[in-house]
Amino acid sequence: MNFNKVKDKIKNGYPKGTDRSLSYGTAGFRGPANNLDWVMFRMGLLGALRSKHQHGKAIGAMITASHNPIDDNGIKLIDPNGEMLEVSWESAATDLVNAGDVDVVNVLKNIVAKFEIDFSIPAIVYLAQDTRPSSDMLSTAVRDGVEAVGASVKDFHLLTTPQLHHIVNAQNSALSNSEQVDAMSSSLTAADASEEGYYAKLSEAFLGLLALKGSSAEGVKDEYEAEIYVDGANGIGAMKLAGLRSRLIGLDAKPPIIRIFNDGKDGVLNENCGADYVKVLQKPPKGTPINGAVKYAAFDGDADRVVYFYFDQAGAFRLLDGDKIATLISSFFADLVRESGLSLKIGIVQTAYANGASTRYIEQELKVPVVCVPTGVKHLHHCAKQYDIGIYFEANGHGTVLFSSRADMLIQNILDGKFFSEPYLPLAPSQTEESHGHGRHRKNSHVGFKTDDKGDLLVEEVVVEKDQPECKVAESEDNMQVGDVPKDELALNTEAKVDRVEGFSIVPKDELALKHEAEKEEEDEAVPMPSVIPKDEVALKLERELDDAQKKRQSSLVHMVQSIHSHNVEFFDAEELTEKEKESRTLAAKKLQLASRVINQTVGDAMADLLLVEAVLSLRGMSIRQWDEFYQDLPSRQLKVKVADRNVIQTTDAERKCSTPNGLQQTIDSAVRRYQSGRAFVRPSGTEDVVRVYAEADTQENADKLAGEVASSVFQMAGGVGQPPARPSV
Numbered sequence: 001m002n003f004n005k006v007k008d009k010i011k012n013g014y015p016k017g018t019d020r021s022l023s024y025g026t027a028g029f030r031g032p033a034n035n036l037d038w039v040m041f042r043m044g045l046l047g048a049l050r051s052k053h054q055h056g057k058a059i060g061a062m063i064t065a066s067h068n069p070i071d072d073n074g075i076k077l078i079d080p081n082g083e084m085l086e087v088s089w090e091s092a093a094t095d096l097v098n099a100g101d102v103d104v105v106n107v108l109k110n111i112v113a114k115f116e117i118d119f120s121i122p123a124i125v126y127l128a129q130d131t132r133p134s135s136d137m138l139s140t141a142v143r144d145g146v147e148a149v150g151a152s153v154k155d156f157h158l159l160t161t162p163q164l165h166h167i168v169n170a171q172n173s174a175l176s177n178s179e180q181v182d183a184m185s186s187s188l189t190a191a192d193a194s195e196e197g198y199y200a201k202l203s204e205a206f207l208g209l210l211a212l213k214g215s216s217a218e219g220v221k222d223e224y225e226a227e228i229y230v231d232g233a234n235g236i237g238a239m240k241l242a243g244l245r246s247r248l249i250g251l252d253a254k255p256p257i258i259r260i261f262n263d264g265k266d267g268v269l270n271e272n273c274g275a276d277y278v279k280v281l282q283k284p285p286k287g288t289p290i291n292g293a294v295k296y297a298a299f300d301g302d303a304d305r306v307v308y309f310y311f312d313q314a315g316a317f318r319l320l321d322g323d324k325i326a327t328l329i330s331s332f333f334a335d336l337v338r339e340s341g342l343s344l345k346i347g348i349v350q351t352a353y354a355n356g357a358s359t360r361y362i363e364q365e366l367k368v369p370v371v372c373v374p375t376g377v378k379h380l381h382h383c384a385k386q387y388d389i390g391i392y393f394e395a396n397g398h399g400t401v402l403f404s405s406r407a408d409m410l411i412q413n414i415l416d417g418k419f420f421s422e423p424y425l426p427l428a429p430s431q432t433e434e435s436h437g438h439g440r441h442r443k444n445s446h447v448g449f450k451t452d453d454k455g456d457l458l459v460e461e462v463v464v465e466k467d468q469p470e471c472k473v474a475e476s477e478d479n480m481q482v483g484d485v486p487k488d489e490l491a492l493n494t495e496a497k498v499d500r501v502e503g504f505s506i507v508p509k510d511e512l513a514l515k516h517e518a519e520k521e522e523e524d525e526a527v528p529m530p531s532v533i534p535k536d537e538v539a540l541k542l543e544r545e546l547d548d549a550q551k552k553r554q555s556s557l558v559h560m561v562q563s564i565h566s567h568n569v570e571f572f573d574a575e576e577l578t579e580k581e582k583e584s585r586t587l588a589a590k591k592l593q594l595a596s597r598v599i600n601q602t603v604g605d606a607m608a609d610l611l612l613v614e615a616v617l618s619l620r621g622m623s624i625r626q627w628d629e630f631y632q633d634l635p636s637r638q639l640k641v642k643v644a645d646r647n648v649i650q651t652t653d654a655e656r657k658c659s660t661p662n663g664l665q666q667t668i669d670s671a672v673r674r675y676q677s678g679r680a681f682v683r684p685s686g687t688e689d690v691v692r693v694y695a696e697a698d699t700q701e702n703a704d705k706l707a708g709e710v711a712s713s714v715f716q717m718a719g720g721v722g723q724p725p726a727r728p729s730v
């Protein structure tokens with residue numbers, strides 16, 4: 001272990017550029033690009049150590065500041081399975097960046113010792129960058145860091161963030177067939193570990209899905225709008241979407257016509273455009289073509305977020321954000337799970353920024369509570385892993401869908417002609433006991449969906465164990481924080497969960513049958529015997545569902561809630577299914593499998609999400625207006641407040657309440673009480689040096705007023721600097 005080169009490089013190229021303490025925030029390090037080269041160098045060092053720790057698997061280093069202005073930049077590290085850097089390594093990153101120049105080597109040695117790294121293992125870092133002018137220079141700094149510890153770099157140059165996540169996962173997945181536990185998808189091969197492989201995977205699955213579009217039932221108009229205008233934020237997303245578009249040539253499918261604006265040819269990255277601009281300011285981006293266009297989407301600067309928008313008949317701007325995307329996708333998957341007859345548990349994860357109307361839609365209309373976790377994709381991602389199909393979206397449009405290996409296996413079973421529907425398996429015995437217990441205190445619970453053996457969707461509360469930190473903040477009365485859990489526990493826990501999920505896929509059938517029998521006996525004692533629907537009634541019901549295209553368009557979440565009350569259960573194996581039933585189950589399974597391949601399961605991906613939304617709308621013959629009618633958003637407003645030290649704001653309850661500074665939460669509460677449907681919270685940003693304020697209320701004027709009041713309180717009570725915040729103009 002010789003760190004002489006590291007010392008030399010620090011002295012002669014990358015001396016520390018600030019005395020301020022930095023932390024590996026919501027998504028890595030970000031800041032003004034002219035003072036980041038030394039951070040990049042140190043992250044190169046860390047990426048190499050992480051690769052050695054992961055037995056030489058590729059680690060990703062993405063140079064981007066996403067939606068931040070063009071003069072900022074940043075870096076995010078990507079783990080071998082394509083997910084964000086493991087939480088226990090985030091603190092190593094923070095320590096390394098905050099060390100004085102002379103202490104860097106000691107911190108490196110501590111990391112090597114703490115994580116028991118075999119330094120002789122060869123390591124590799126996969127590097128990519130967005131289109132910022134500073135990215136070339138910063139990429140060199142990362143490379144210098146990696147090479148200073150004798151590791152190597154593979155430079156992909158310009159990629160979107162999700163493309164690099166995909167490539168890292170594909171590479172490691174393909175290399176370690178025997179270690180599939182670490183990989184997100186067993187179907188990935190070495191050919192997938194490239195930009196071309198990414199396009200091939202997405203386009204093949206997407207075109208396959210579109211090809212399954214049936215003809216509309218008589219009298220039902222296909223309202224799908226095949227043309228979409230995409231705001232590329234003048235960034236990498238515009239360039240790469242053009243690459244994907246050129247592959248969308250279908251023989252059996254009619255792909256959408258994608259037109260790209262703000263493509264970077266004459267505009268500035270993220271300036272008056274991009275998903276963040278559209279979402280936060282709730283207005284169309286600069287350069288939006290109006291004539292003849294009906295449907296639009298906007299990507300952010302590194303293409304990991306997408307939001308939709310359109311103009312209604314009165315010409316008013318209408319936003320369909322991550323919450324609306326989550327609802328559309330959830331209802332689609334819920335329908336397919338029901339039609340496939342599979343026992344798959346679906347769950348939805350949101351953050352405090354989810355519009356109250358979306359949460360209410362699911363909780364009150366559909367009687368389904370929603371899991372709320374702190375801001376930052378890592379929290380949503382880990383929580384979504386608890387389900388067979390875990391759907392998560394931030395309101396800003398960052399989100400994806402995760403399929404468990406159990407889900408993959410059960411779907412494949414149907415495609416292999418095995419129609420036996422396995423009864424639902426709980427996550428772990430301890431959870432089963434608790435979640436079926438009576439009169440218990442409701443603690444850290446959240447909701448999952450499952451199907452009964454007839455394929456009807458049921459809603460089930462899942463109790464999250466104490467050592468499952470990612471979903472700990474689901475219920476406000478519990479007042480718990482992710483921060484309560486020691487970092488190392490988080491890491492251990494994640495590993496344990498992966499093992500557990502994998503475990504399901506290898507339980508032999510007979511064991512399953514015995515287990516189900518035992519479980520059924522237990523349940524029979526606790527609940528009244530469910531009624532059994534006679535066979536031909538089931539067939540008739542399925543037929544009705546198949547024939548009724550209109551019904552398909554309704555949110556199946558409603559159906560799910562209705563079915564909870566009916567408690568109908570029927571067991572049947574393949575021989576008992578009619579050919580028509582088999583056909584409809586196979587079709588649903590095919591759609592599920594193709595949809596799971598359109599999605600980038602490593603991280604939110606604007607391109608993949610756009611394709612999925614387009615596929616859902618197309619298969620359902622649905623217009624953007626019909627989708628928008630799911631529910632009406634509550635008017636909301638986001639503001640930023642500059643303070644001397646944003647960390648004086650500490651939050652609790654999934655960031656919905658602040659515990660410091662003293663008295664601020666009470667002031668917010670009393671402001672909120674003055675507004676109908678009022679809700680507001682504040683939190684320090686993890687990516688910008690600001691405190692974020694969020695407010696919603698019954699009217700836009702009230703949401704603006706409430707946000708303004710709360711912003712003023714933050715300014716006064718949390719050490720505001722500069723001009724006091726002004727009320728935003730509507």
Ligand SMILES: CC(=O)N[C@H]1[C@@H](OP(=O)(O)O)O[C@H](CO)[C@@H](O)[C@@H]1O
Nearest residue numbers: 026027376377394396685686687688
């Ligand atoms: C309100 C908001 O949109 N916050 C964003 C933003 O984080 P902040 O910690 O709020 O700066 O950037 C994150 C990374 O892209 C994203 O995960 C998050 O949702």
